[in-house]
Amino acid sequence: MMNSNNRMVLVPHQIWKNHLADIARDAKVCERRIKKESNIDVERVRYSLFSDFIERWAKKWVSEEDVDILDLDISYIREIRDLLYQENKADWWQKVFRSRLMATFFSPKDISHHLNLLQNWMKEEDLPENSPVHRRVEVLQQVLPEGNEKYLGVVDIHSPFQRRKDFSWEVSKGKKHRKPDFSRATSKALLPEQESGDQIEYLRKDIRRAVKDPDSGVNFSNPSHPAITEVLHEFAYRQDGKKPCTIRVFYNDGSEGQPFPLYLLEKSSKEKVAEILSKAPIHSSLISMRHLDMDLAVDMAWFTNQRASRRRAYAETEEFCYQRTLDQLGQVKDDLHIKLYQTGLQPAVVGFYRAFVEYVYTLEDQDPRIVVTPMYYQKAGDYRKGKQWS
Amino acid sequence: MNHESSAEAKISFREKLAAERRNRWLWKGLERLKEHLEGTPEFSWHFEEGGELPRNFFWRPYRFAVQDIVLGVTIIRHSRKLNSLLVDVFLITSIPEYEADSGARALSLLILTDAFKNGGSMEIRFTENVEGGEVPGALRELAASEGIELEGALEGVIYPHESRQLYIALTGFTESLRDRIQHLEGAGLLSPMLTCYSIWQGIWDRVEVEALLLTSPDPSLTLNGKIRPEHRNLFREAVSYGRAALIFGSLDRRLRARIQKEGDRLIHLEDDFIRLDRKLDPESYLVTYTPESEPVELPWEIEHFHREKYIPTPQMKIGQPFSFLIRARDEMDLQMRLEDDIQSAHEITKGKKTGPVFVLVPRDFVKLSESFQERVAEMLPPDVGLMIYPDFCNALDDKVARNIHQTKAVRV
Numbered sequence: 001m002m003n004s005n006n007r008m009v010l011v012p013h014q015i016w017k018n019h020l021a022d023i024a025r026d027a028k029v030c031e032r033r034i035k036k037e038s039n040i041d042v043e044r045v046r047y048s049l050f051s052d053f054i055e056r057w058a059k060k061w062v063s064e065e066d067v068d069i070l071d072l073d074i075s076y077i078r079e080i081r082d083l084l085y086q087e088n089k090a091d092w093w094q095k096v097f098r099s100r101l102m103a104t105f106f107s108p109k110d111i112s113h114h115l116n117l118l119q120n121w122m123k124e125e126d127l128p129e130n131s132p133v134h135r136r137v138e139v140l141q142q143v144l145p146e147g148n149e150k151y152l153g154v155v156d157i158h159s160p161f162q163r164r165k166d167f168s169w170e171v172s173k174g175k176k177h178r179k180p181d182f183s184r185a186t187s188k189a190l191l192p193e194q195e196s197g198d199q200i201e202y203l204r205k206d207i208r209r210a211v212k213d214p215d216s217g218v219n220f221s222n223p224s225h226p227a228i229t230e231v232l233h234e235f236a237y238r239q240d241g242k243k244p245c246t247i248r249v250f251y252n253d254g255s256e257g258q259p260f261p262l263y264l265l266e267k268s269s270k271e272k273v274a275e276i277l278s279k280a281p282i283h284s285s286l287i288s289m290r291h292l293d294m295d296l297a298v299d300m301a302w303f304t305n306q307r308a309s310r311r312r313a314y315a316e317t318e319e320f321c322y323q324r325t326l327d328q329l330g331q332v333k334d335d336l337h338i339k340l341y342q343t344g345l346q347p348a349v350v351g352f353y354r355a356f357v358e359y360v361y362t363l364e365d366q367d368p369r370i371v372v373t374p375m376y377y378q379k380a381g382d383y384r385k386g387k388q389w390s
Numbered sequence: 391m392n393h394e395s396s397a398e399a400k401i402s403f404r405e406k407l408a409a410e411r412r413n414r415w416l417w418k419g420l421e422r423l424k425e426h427l428e429g430t431p432e433f434s435w436h437f438e439e440g441g442e443l444p445r446n447f448f449w450r451p452y453r454f455a456v457q458d459i460v461l462g463v464t465i466i467r468h469s470r471k472l473n474s475l476l477v478d479v480f481l482i483t484s485i486p487e488y489e490a491d492s493g494a495r496a497l498s499l500l501i502l503t504d505a506f507k508n509g510g511s512m513e514i515r516f517t518e519n520v521e522g523g524e525v526p527g528a529l530r531e532l533a534a535s536e537g538i539e540l541e542g543a544l545e546g547v548i549y550p551h552e553s554r555q556l557y558i559a560l561t562g563f564t565e566s567l568r569d570r571i572q573h574l575e576g577a578g579l580l581s582p583m584l585t586c587y588s589i590w591q592g593i594w595d596r597v598e599v600e601a602l603l604l605t606s607p608d609p610s611l612t613l614n615g616k617i618r619p620e621h622r623n624l625f626r627e628a629v630s631y632g633r634a635a636l637i638f639g640s641l642d643r644r645l646r647a648r649i650q651k652e653g654d655r656l657i658h659l660e661d662d663f664i665r666l667d668r669k670l671d672p673e674s675y676l677v678t679y680t681p682e683s684e685p686v687e688l689p690w691e692i693e694h695f696h697r698e699k700y701i702p703t704p705q706m707k708i709g710q711p712f713s714f715l716i717r718a719r720d721e722m723d724l725q726m727r728l729e730d731d732i733q734s735a736h737e738i739t740k741g742k743k744t745g746p747v748f749v750l751v752p753r754d755f756v757k758l759s760e761s762f763q764e765r766v767a768e769m770l771p772p773d774v775g776l777m778i779y780p781d782f783c784n785a786l787d788d789k790v791a792r793n794i795h796q797t798k799a800v801r802v
Contacts (some may be wrong), residue, residue, distance in 0.1 A: 001672050002605050004627055034620045044619040051622050059722035077623045078608060082577075102623040156623060159727060160630040161717055163674050163734065 004160040006077075009058040010143060013108040016153040019057060023050050024107050024153075025202060029222045035098065038344075042252065054105045058155035076132035077102060080121070104156045111154055115140050199227040207235055210247040211262065217248030220257075221314065225342050225349045226376045226386060232350075233387045235262040236357050249350060251314035257347065258319065260354055264361055268369065268390040276371045276390070281337040286352065290343040293381060298341055302328070303348060314347040321351030329359045335368050341375045341383065356389060408527070415521045419463075419481040422519045426451060426465050426479070446508045449478060454496040456661050459485055462497040466504055474513035475505040480520045482528055491535070494528035495560060502557040503590040506583055512553040516546035536560065554583060561586040561596075570603045579610035584797065588613060593796050598639040604672040606631035612790070615797030632790035634675065634718035637750060637779050641714060642668070644689040645679060674734070678713040678744050681706055688712070688748075690777055711745035720783040721754040728755075728766060736771045748777040752786065 011020065027050035033043045080101050096102050099117055106114045118137045127133055144152060206218045220228060238244075246259035285294050287308050288301035303321060310317070342349060356372060363369070374386030426449055444450050446468040454462045465479040482493030489495075505512050516525055525543040533540050533552070536559035540552055548556070563571065574580035585603075588594045594602070594613070602609040611617050611628035612635070619625050646663040649656050665682040679686070685705045706712045715735040719727060728751065735747045755763070755778055770776065 001607055002675060003607055004630070006623070031620065047622070048619045048625075055626075056720075056722050059726060063722070063726055081624065097618075097620050102621045102625075104622045104626070158623070158626050158630070159723060160627065161634070161675060161719065161727075161731075 002160070003162045004158060005162055006156045006158060007062070008139070009062055009155045009157055011058070011061075011153040011155060013151045013153065016108055019061075020054055020105070020153065020155075021107070022202070023053055024105055025198065026050055026222055027054070027105070031097075031100070031103075046252065051104055054155055055157050058157050062157070076136045079127075079132045104158070106154045108151055108153045111140070111144065111152060114154075115144065199223045200231055203227050203231045204234070207231065207247060207262070211245060214245070214248075217250045217256070219250045219252065220346050220350050221250075221252035223346075225344045225346060226374070226384075228346060228349050229342065229353065229374045229386050232260070232353055233389060236353070236389070237265045237267055238263055249315075249318070251318075251347060253314050255313035255315035257315040257350060258322070258354065260350065261357055261361070264357060268371075272369060273371055273388065273390050276335045276337050276369055279335065279337055281339045281373070283339045283341065285341045285343065287343050287345060287348060290345075291377065294341050294343075294377070296381070297375075297383070302340065302352070308348050309345065317345070318347035318351040318354075321348045322355045325352050325355035326359060329355065329370065332368050332370060335370070337371045337373070339373050339375050341377070343377075353389070360390070411521075412527070415526075416481060418519060419479050423451070423463060423465065423479050423481070446504075451479070452500055454493075454500060456488075457659060461485065461488065462493040462500075464497050464501060466501060468504075468508040468510055469515070472513070472515065473510045474515050475501060475508065475510060476515050476517060477501060478517045478519050480516065480526050480529070482526075491528065491532050494526070494532045498529055498532060498556065499560055499590050502553060502560070503587060505553060506557070506587045507591070512550040512557075512583075514548040514553055520546070532560075557586050558582050561589060564600075567600060567603050570609075574610050579608075580614050584615075585613060588793075588797055591796075593793050594635070595639040595643070597642045598635040601635045601638045601670065602631060604670060605634070605675050612794065613797065615794055617794060619791075628794065629787050629790045630718065632793065633752070633783060633786040634716050636786050636789055637718050637752070638677065638716055640779070641677075641689065641716075641750065645686055671738075674738050675716045676713055676735075676738055676744065676747070677716065678711050679706075680711045681708050684708065688777075690780055706745075711743055713739065713744040713747045714750045714777065715747055716750050718752055718783070718786065719754070720752070721757045724751060724755055725758055725762060729769060732766065732769060732771070732774055732776075735774045739773065746773055746775060748775045750777045750779055752779050753782045 016024075027047055030043045030047035030050065034040055034047065081096060100106075100110070100114065101117070115137065118133055118140075121127070122131075122133055122137060140154075200223075203218070203223045210216050210218050223231075242263040244261065244264045246261050249257035249260050251257065282300065283298045285291070285298045285301045287303045287305050289305040290309075303324060307324075308317065308321060310320075340352075356370075360370070369390070372389040374389070375383040376386060378384050447470055449465050449467045451463065451465045453460055454464075460483055462482040463479060464477060464481070466475055466477050468474075469476050480497060482497060484490060484493065501514060502512075505514060516523060520526060523546040525540055525546055525548060530540055530543050533556055536556065538552060538555050538559060540548055542549055542552075558568075571580060571582045571585055575582055585599060589596050589599055599613070602612055606612060608624075608627065609631070611624055612632040617625050617628045646666055647658045648662045648664050649658050651657075664684055664686060666686065667680040667682055669678045671677070685707050687705055715731065715738070717724075717728070717731045719731075728749070731749050735749050738744075739747050755776070766776065
């Protein structure tokens with residue numbers, strides 16, 4: 001039989017940021033959705049495309065530049081798979097996937113986690129020193145001195161059809177291998193961004209770009225629903241020097257929703273908001289039946305899952321949720337505070353807030369006022385409040 | 391003398407009895423077939439128009455034919471109650487141009503494949519309408535020729551362990567392949583039954599399965615249907631070797647197909663193949679063919695620089711070996727490795743009777759820069775050519791992913 005090898009391409013943080021960060025972020029969104037089995041077939045196709053893009057970029061970079069590269073055989077992956085298989089045959093694939101042990105790219109902020117995982121694994125399983133996992137750890141430790149892990153990303157590129165007799169099973173450093181230059185990494189500009197703020201920051205950038213270039217747009221399928229809600233809140237209200245405008249809205253299935261209005265709303269007076277907040281709120285989930293443990297916290301659901309989650313283009317879902325929200329807001333007779341317990345169907349979130357912005361913008365003086373407080377699920381029935389929409 | 395003639399008489403008497411018995415059950419079988427076809431509501435599936443296939447617990451008629459010559463007819467259904475496959479009609483024909491047991495072999499494989507697909511115990515039960523509730527004689531003889539004794543033959547039952555043995559035996563793996571499959575089965579990575587099913591259900595061609603088992607470092611990845619795109623590191627390994635197997639299968643079929651001209655049309659008749667000797671070197675993925683009965687035309691595109699320089703005729707003569715080094719690399723991998731591949735094709739064939747060697751690569755080669763293509767042309771040694779497979783990696787990868795998905799849908 002033949003053999004395959006994995007070549008680890010080490011990508012400095014700045015280069016990672018310029019070329020791979022966006023695509024790696026999208027790929028990790030796909031991973032998250034695959035774990036949740038949400039729209040799994042589409043997400044699998046997207047994940048393959050993104051991973052393929054990253055690997056191709058790394059191969060191209062390797063063939064064009066003098067870069068850090070390390071040859072390793074692929075057997076460490078098989079070793080991990082076999083050990084997990086012996087341990088638990090039922091969900092071994094899931095376990096491997098959840099720990100990202102079979103991913104082919106590790107961003108600068110993921111790599112130390114990957115290394116720790118492999119080290120723990122070695123200890124737990126008491127793997128011998130010549131095991132493939134041990135060799136990968138050894139190589140990673142050599143090029144990633146302690147404290148500097150976050151400055152390098154790693155892409156595993158694959159090369160099949162190696163003749164076994166030509167292949168060395170020993171760890172061998174690639175011809176072009178050299179120690180990374182960490183002196184450059186002392187600059188603060190090279191420090192990686194904080195994980196938690198990433199999605200918000202990326203969406204903010206995308207929206208700013210879409211405002212500058214009206215032909216472009218924003219893909220709302222990738223960010224999480226709290227990121228969408230918080231960032232749209234920032235852009236929904238008037239700002240000095242900004243004219244009201246709209247941005248184009250896209251989704252992963254290629255459909256385009258109605259434009260979303262920005263810089264349109266006047267902030268309600270604090271007194272009015274305080275008055276509405278003093279009344280008993282309605283606790284509503286955004287969509288029914290998606291998180292049953294949410295039922296304990298809510299009085300009603302804004303959309304029924306049966307109608308909101310119907311199989312159709314995302315833009316159609318957004319339009320349905322927009323129309324439904326306008327209808328329901330139109331029936332409100334008195335000032336109202338809604339605590340909205342949100343779930344992660346992005347078109348429903350965009351549709352709801354588009355309708356809310358239009359409703360508030362067209363309010364007459366005598367019309368009832370509405371305040372919406374988004375509630376984001378944390379852990380074990382705990383919820384975090386978002387910024388109030390009024 | 392007397393003794394010999396008496397023995398001959400006994401044999402001829404037995405044959406006569408057997409023929410009478412066969413005839414009797416043939417008429418019964420045909421009668422039963424008619425009853426089923428007239429009595430069963432019309433299925434919404436038509437072999438030309440498609441439609442919805444009947445559920446597995448309905449009686450389903452199947453006909454096995456080659457070039458419109460019927461080799462056998464059967465009617466089967468899965469019994470939920472017994473968790474086994476019931477056979478109500480089992481009729482085979484004996485066609486002089488085909489081996490004597492062709493009909494029995496074809497129907498047995500059809501029945502065993504269906505039993506596997508249904509997810510039952512693999513037990514096969516014959517009703518009273520099939521040779522009085524016994525396992526048909528032709529099937530018993532076929533099993534015996536493979537060294538398998540059917541213990542429940544007189545009760546009309548093939549027990550699950552016998553079915554499994556029979557399925558593997560009839561699939562006809564070579565000894566080295568059986569060893570490889572057993573090794574993978576021992577490690578809990580691949581079921582031999584699933585491998586047989588993949589071939590007979592048409593998910594993978596037999597040649598493709600052989601290539602995967604012999605050349606892939608971990609054929610179970612591609613064959614057992616468990617791998618998913620999110621297991622990216624192993625998934626791309628499964629896809630790379632699956633892609634190579636597809637190219638190999640396509641090459642093999644293309645070389646063997648006897649294409650005939652009928653007016654303006656080119657026709658390939660089913661089951662009409664050219665005899666070729668084939669040797670696969672699993673260490674290098676070098677496959678060497680030697681035409682045995684007639685010259686063979688080389689398939690697909692050979693870069694113009696070789697055709698003029700090294701291959702004066704696209705036909706390979708009888709007894710003249712020629713080889714292919716299969717390298718199913720994508721565009722970037724070709725850029726990184728193709729020159730090494732050409733070099734190794736030259737080295738591998740040194741001192742071996744391989745004839746001219748073609749490094750067979752996907753069409754992705756044409757995406758590479760002209761300067762790279764020129765460089766490759768410059769470095770080709772006199773005995774090595776470059777052949778371009780007509781499809782791109784993307785299309786091949788889709789097909790591999792579909793095959794993996796199809797395998798996933800069945801039991802393991």
